[in-house]
Amino acid sequence: MAQTIKAGLVGVTGYTGMELARLMVHHSSMELVRVTSRSEAGKSLAEIYPFLNRLPLGDLVITQPDPADLAAECDVVFLAVPHKTAMEIAATLLEEGVKVVDLSADFRLNDKDTYEQWYATEHTRAGLLSEAVYGLPELYLDQIMGARLIANPGCYPTSSILGLAPALARGIVRSDDIVIDAKSGASGAGRGKSIGTLFCEVHDSFRAYGLPTHRHTPEIEQEISKIANTPITVSFNTHLLPVDRGILSTIYTKLTADLSLDEVHAVYTDYYADKPLVRVMPKGQLPETRFVRGTVFCDIGLVVDPRTGRLVILSAIDNLCRGASGQALMNANLICGLDIDEGVPMAPMMP
Amino acid sequence: MAQTIKAGLVGVTGYTGMELARLMVHHSSMELVRVTSRSEAGKSLAEIYPFLNRLPLGDLVITQPDPADLAAECDVVFLAVPHKTAMEIAATLLEEGVKVVDLSADFRLNDKDTYEQWYATEHTRAGLLSEAVYGLPELYLDQIMGARLIANPGCYPTSSILGLAPALARGIVRSDDIVIDAKSGASGAGRGKSIGTLFCEVHDSFRAYGLPTHRHTPEIEQEISKIANTPITVSFNTHLLPVDRGILSTIYTKLTADLSLDEVHAVYTDYYADKPLVRVMPKGQLPETRFVRGTVFCDIGLVVDPRTGRLVILSAIDNLCRGASGQALMNANLICGLDIDEGVPMAPMMP
Amino acid sequence: MAQTIKAGLVGVTGYTGMELARLMVHHSSMELVRVTSRSEAGKSLAEIYPFLNRLPLGDLVITQPDPADLAAECDVVFLAVPHKTAMEIAATLLEEGVKVVDLSADFRLNDKDTYEQWYATEHTRAGLLSEAVYGLPELYLDQIMGARLIANPGCYPTSSILGLAPALARGIVRSDDIVIDAKSGASGAGRGKSIGTLFCEVHDSFRAYGLPTHRHTPEIEQEISKIANTPITVSFNTHLLPVDRGILSTIYTKLTADLSLDEVHAVYTDYYADKPLVRVMPKGQLPETRFVRGTVFCDIGLVVDPRTGRLVILSAIDNLCRGASGQALMNANLICGLDIDEGVPMAPMMP
Amino acid sequence: MAQTIKAGLVGVTGYTGMELARLMVHHSSMELVRVTSRSEAGKSLAEIYPFLNRLPLGDLVITQPDPADLAAECDVVFLAVPHKTAMEIAATLLEEGVKVVDLSADFRLNDKDTYEQWYATEHTRAGLLSEAVYGLPELYLDQIMGARLIANPGCYPTSSILGLAPALARGIVRSDDIVIDAKSGASGAGRGKSIGTLFCEVHDSFRAYGLPTHRHTPEIEQEISKIANTPITVSFNTHLLPVDRGILSTIYTKLTADLSLDEVHAVYTDYYADKPLVRVMPKGQLPETRFVRGTVFCDIGLVVDPRTGRLVILSAIDNLCRGASGQALMNANLICGLDIDEGVPMAPMMP
Incomplete structure (x- = not known):
């Protein structure tokens, strides 16, 4: 029988930390043996999370976060701390010989300058950028399995890239006219104290935010440019939904040829045929965020509009699960030699 | 002192009827003297609406709906019944000499064939189409004031047309590359019994619906084509928000020239300078559906994205108020010689 | 024609300040001429409240809050600041000759010691306690009309006292076995930064809080003891609803005699016959918080349970309107010689 | 290795059926091999449940539901159909030799007359009442393990009985003065078409319903009377929360002696010491419905109020999981020889 993988979590008090704790309750081959927090050290997990x-x-x-201790006790460490903080911890842990899954943005962008421009801070560990593997298993499965350092993708990029990949890989849409209208639940805004995310400021309302320069833009452009093998600039626009979890991205593209829904659907089902955690919905069905709530699925719906020559792609994920901790667990499974889907939830809470 | 206008309401049991009842409570110059319903006749309004x-x-x-009785008692009648039903009642009421504000789609499209194609039913009163005035006061104020029959605009079209009008009228965006990503609260789906609109099917979730052929498409295209003075085909896409009220339309356009936000903002504030019920937000502010909740305002926010050459227009209304009964009341005020804003609410419920 | 009353508002950034701003938009006889905030001084109201x-x-x-300026410009001043802060401002304003409606708890309790025990702070203006009038118009209409200083009731007490008053005044329930199970929307928790009131901590969940010593307890006991003419101790228990506004108090009492619902209902309708802002619902109807949303109504429903000999009283208000700013406006109207219902909303937003 | 248990589900289209489908996705020892529905027969499960x-x-x-087929294929059958329908199917299946877990109310009441009085229908299979075991494992573990027919408890009774059991069993509260103020999420109202459960009728509002004769009353009284060994009449009152799932019952009792919170807490932790699916919360913590969302836990919080001599018990469950399908699965596990917690979720979705 295989030995249990020992995992650490740096930064347990945010929503991604909370989500990883949830996931580990039912994981049979990996155990959380260290959780750290500067503000809550000394308490038991149940004291801060009565669930x-x-x-x-x-x-x-x-x-307290202590790299030496984490290295001594853990096979793999998840970093659920803000960007900039993560890069230093990651570097130290790697030096100590621990595998790292970083949920921050610090190692997602291949280019140091792009990072520094969009995140307005110096990248002090740029030497690791070339080693870090972008942890989207549908794109980089082999590299992930051999990696020490995973740059876990952002929530919006996961949804956008998976939605666009087949169309761009097969060249059925133009690369110069892509609009992404993305909507996210409030957990994406984090668990910090803020008036803007109070219940009474979010509930029963809807708004856009961060236009037109959301920080996930360069991450999306980097990955879809690779897929299309041409530099792409996208119009990426984000909105705040009064729901706890879930991202739905409505992606507007222009077809390069007069394709039917049947043809487009075949492109997508073929592309994802052996990737069971992406679900291309049957023709006529559209994704709903609840269908993926609490799971690692990415659900994709397709609409062809002959009046405008557009392909509208709808891509739904759970921002905390597939968009953060669930995908981090998929990556951790892979780098530790487990099956990708061990302990990852696939049954959404309905309703 | 002016005499009180006497109003009738045909179809009181839906959300638009309910909203009109709400509005009439505080209207000092117009009184609801007749409300009709086939299913609830005989009850008092308070029995079905304890509020x-x-x-x-x-x-x-x-x-019971009785045109002769309505004509005898009312100066103006609101029709809050489904399309097809409305056209016959409207015609009869007009023959009886009553002014009509029709909240259905029956007289919104100028062209009989377009109506019959999109609504899949015969238009039996097409002779009235040329007389009906499209009740968007920012576009047709003079015609409305002299009209007998108002085709009250749809909720989505109100938001989309008001958002696009300045840009198209002044020619600052291309007319052949417009995408409207619209999101509406659940009251837009009506008050009929249906599993799809149960609380547990809508709450804490988000989805698109009706793609790519929502019936409001031709109404939007008709009006913006007139404004741009060229035929326009739009990509119009609708989503269901887990909120009671509110529409936010995110409208993606391409600038025809390299305009700054200052320049675009000036176009909009100039266009709406003397139309106080449309609020072009200060630069940097974006609309939220709660800012217009329960009011007749249309709030418009502007984003210029130099990376993509796009102007993103955000347009928010309350679908039941500006998008239905509140606008109907503005129109009724106008055709009855009152000020447009008599009795219409301008203070949203916050939070 | 009567002159417009000039009003000031100290503390505009919380939800009660926001609500008072909303109410003043449509008030035709009173105008807000001063609004103060230490943190937001210098901005226009629209900058912080785009609505x-x-x-x-x-x-x-x-x-900036300046009593001399307020006194020079205002006929009446609303205090929407925390307790303890309010008492000093109130005293200064009274000295300057301005009428004051205090929305804090500082002058609600007649007894200095009780205040200091429950609020754990010294009452430095106890000399004003005997002058302050408890601003519940259904109980103290005459005193309010002649007052300089109104202690505007708490939200929970408004709902509880109005629900219990007829039964206790007429002696139909025992005074020694009263349980109040109260549920409030999240706006009752205020607009301060706090993790506990973030959207993701409140939405789609429900919990009790503050048991068994919520600070509104002595206020309720003080007033219902006066009504019953005997000292009463209640079990008062509060819960947090995932709604913006609204309080529903379910009040459990024991009937002193074997009364029918008809008899109990008659007691209530008689008691509130000439008080139109309390609505005793028809037999068989129960209140819902949405029926009073945004209004000054208190809706009361009655249930007699012969199996247990209990009278269950359901009392609903909008915590921000009847429970705070709307009632403050009723009081301000009264002390300024206006009708109680001038400018107060009675038509709830439905849905 | 043990053989997989084969299970059937009669009535898959309601929320309890949907929930059972969710639970079975991750159950490793039991497999759903038959699901029936009169209206949806012929479709695959994914067609009606895209998740x-x-x-x-x-x-x-x-x-189509066919007892012979179910008996041939299944070891155990879950009945998720309305009461009255369930009793006939249950009887037939038992005759065919299949074990039955009935989620309806048909076999919960020991007394035929009580059933017929509260449910207003004849009980045509009353001969089975004495054999049916009330499926609350904390009370009837041994009987359940040997049973053929489980009467799966109602959602409200599960929460109320588990909350009251220790106090009544140990006699620390009076049995003649119990008030239960229960609040449930909207999934408890079922998935039938109805205006009252539309999103816009439930969202952002709160109300009581069914007072004072909710059908779960006799079920609660039956079980707590057995525990207390004396006939008990309770005041049981239900409210509708704008959440998908979750019941919080606030239970008001009078202590028989002057006990401290420490003493009461010890009574509860002792009573549930070896029953890990009930969690008595640490002193000072109170349950929240989200802490049990999607799980089989019952969380209990305790408040002693020396001012009134009351013990307030707060008891939270997920109405669909512990209150229906999750508990049904616990019972099915037990009657099939599996561990009670096989495949039952314990990690709630947070947020």
């Missing part, structure tokens, strides 16, 4: 009462994980005591 | 208890309007008894 | 764009009130510039 | 796309369960074809 873990009477579960073994609830008794785990939160520690 | 009207102890208000004078609550004592009004619902009657 | 006021293009409305006259939106141009009002926020000032 | 099952690309999962093995999604390919299962819905059949």
Whole structure:
């Protein structure tokens, strides 16, 4: 019988940390043995997360983040801390010989200058950029399996890239006229104190934000440019939904030829035939964020509009699960030699 | 002192009827004297709408719809019934000499064939199409004031047309590359029994629907083609928000020249300078559906993206108020000689 | 024609300040001429509240709170600041000759010791306690009309006291076995930064809080003891609803005699016969918070349970309107010689 | 290795059926081999539940309910159909030798007359009442393990009985003064077409319903009377929360002696010491419905109020999981010889 993988989590108090704790409750081959937080060290996990009462994980005591200790105890460490903070911890952990799945943006962009321009801060560990593997398994499965450092994709990019990949890879849409209208649940805004994310500021309302320079833009452009093998500039626009979780990206593209829905659908089902965690929906069905709530699925719906010659791609994920901690767990599974889907949830909560 | 205008409402049990009842509580120059419903006739309004208890309007008894009676008692009649039903009632009421504000789609499209194609039913009163005035006061103020029959605009078209009008009228965006990504609250789906609009099917989720042939498409195309003075085909796409009320349309256009946000903003504020019920937001502010909740305002935000050469227009209304009954009341005010804003709410419920 | 009353508002950035701004938009006899905030002084109201764009009130510039200035410009001043802060401002304004409606708890309790025990702070202006009038018009109409200083009731107490008053005044329920199970929308928790009131911590969940010593307890006990003419101790318990606004209190009492629903209902309708802002619902109807949303109504439903000999009273208000700013406006109307219902909304937003 | 248990589900289109489908996706020892629906027979599960796309369960074809077929193929059958319908199917299946877990109310009440009085229909299979075991494992573990027919408890009773059991069993509260104020999410109202459960009728509002004679009353009274060994009449009152899932019952009792919170807490932790699916929260913590969302936990919080001599018990469950299908699965596990917690979720979705 295989030995249990020992995992650490740096930054347990945010929503991605909370989500990873949730996922680990039912994982049978990986165990969380270290969780850290500067503000909550000394408490048990159940004290800050009562939903873990009477579960073994609830008794785990939160520690101060200590790379040496993490390295001594863990096979793999998840970083759920803000960008800039993550890059230093990641570098130290790698030096100590631990595998790292970084949920921040620090290693997602291949180019140091692009990072520094969009994130307005110096990248002090740029030497690791070439080693880091972008953790989108549908694109980089082999590289992930051999990696020490995973740059776990952003939530919006996961949804956008998976939605566009087949169309761009097969050249059925123009690369110079792509609009992404993305909508995300409020957990994407994080768990920091803020008036803008209070219940009464979000509930029963809807708004755009961050236009036109959301930081996930260069990440999307980097990956879809590789797929299309040509530089792409996208119009990427984000909105805040009054839901806890879920991203739906409505992606507007122009078909390069007069393709039917049948033909486009065949391109997509073929592209994702052996990738079971992306679900191209049957023709006529459209994704809903609840269909993927709490799961690692990316659901894709396709609409061909002959009046305008457009292909509208709808791509839904759970921003905390597929868009963050669930995908991080898929990556951790892979770099630790487990099956990609061990312990990852596939049954959404309905309703 | 002016005499009170007497109004009738045909179809009180849906959300637009309910909204009109709400609006009439505080209207000082117009009184609802007849409300009709086939299913609820005989009851008082307060019996079906307890929120009207102890208000004078609550004592009004619902009657069977009877054109002769409506004509005898009312100066103006609102039709809040489904399309096809509305056209016959409207025609009869007009013959009886009553002014009509029709909230259905029956008289919005100038062209009988277009109506019959999109609504898949015969138009039996097409002779009235040329007389009906499209009740968007920012475009047709003079015609509305002299009209007998108002085709009250659809909710999505109100938001889309007002958002696009300045840009198309001044020619600052291309007319052949317009994408409208519209999101609406659940009241837009009506008050009929349906599994798809149950609380547990809508709450905490998000989805697109009706793609790519929502029936409001030809209405939008008709009006913006007139404004641009050229035939326009738009990509119009609708989504269901887990909120009671509110539409936010994110409209993607391509600038015809390299304009700054300052220049675009000046075009918009100039266009709407004397139209106080449209609010072009200050640069940097973006609309939120709650800012217009329960009001007749249309709030417009502008984003210029130099990376893609696009102008992104964000247009927000309350679908039940500006998008239906509130605009109907503005129109009724106008055709009855009152000020456009008498009794129309301008203070949204916050939060 | 009567002159417009000039009003000031100290503390405009919280939800009660926001609500008062909303209410003043449509008030025809009272005008907000001063709004103050330490943190936002210098901005226009529309800058912090875009929902006021293009409305006259939106141009009002926020000032630092200055009692002399307020006194010079205002006939009446609303205090929407935390308890303890309010008492000093109130005292100064009264000295300057301005009428004050205090929305904080500082003058609600008649007894200094009770205040200091429950609020854990010294009452430095206890000399004003005997002058302050508890601003619940259904109980103290005459005193309010002659007052300089109104202690505007708490939200929970408004709902609880109005629900219990007829039963206790007529002695139909025991005074020693009262349980109040109260549920409030999240706006009751205020607009301060806090993790506990983030959207993702409140939405799609439900919880009790503050048990068993919520600070509104002594306020309820003080008033219902006066009504019953005997000291009453209640079990008062509060819960947080995932809604913006609204309080529903379910009040459990024991009937002193074997009364029918008809008899109990008659007691209530008789008691509130000439008080139109309390609505005793018809037998068989129960209140819903949406029926009073945005209004000053208190809706009361009655259930007699012969199996247990209990009278269950359901009392609903909008916590921000009847429970705070709307009632403050009713009081301000009264102390300024206007009708109680001038400018107060009675038509809830439905849905 | 143990053989997989084969299960059937009669009535897959409601929320309890949907929930059971969700649970079975990750169950490793039990497989759903038959699902039936009169209205949807012939479709695959994924056609009506797109969240099952690309999962093995999604390919299962819905059949017409046929007892002979169910008996031939299944070891155990879940009945997720309305009361009255369930009793006949249950009887037939038992005759065919299949074990039955009935989620309806048909076998919960020991007394035929009580059933017929509260459910207003004849009980045609009353001969089975004495054999049916009330499926609350914390009370009836041994009987369940040997049963053929499980009467799966109602959602409200599960929460109420588990909350009251320790206090009544140990006699620390009076049995003649119990008030239960229960609040449930909208999924408890079922998935039938109805205006009252439309999104716009439930969202952002709150109301009581069914007072004072909710049908779960006799079920609660039956079980707590047995525990207390004396007949108990409770005041049971239900409210509708604008959340998908979750019940929080606030239970008001009077202590028989002057006990401290420490003492009461010890009674509860002792009573549930070896029952890990009930979590008595640490002193000072109170349950929230989200802590149990999607899980089989019952969370209990305790408040002692010395001012009133009351013990307030807060008991939270997920109405669809612990309150219906999750508990049904616990029971099915037990009657099939599996561990009670096989395949039952314990990690709630947070947020």
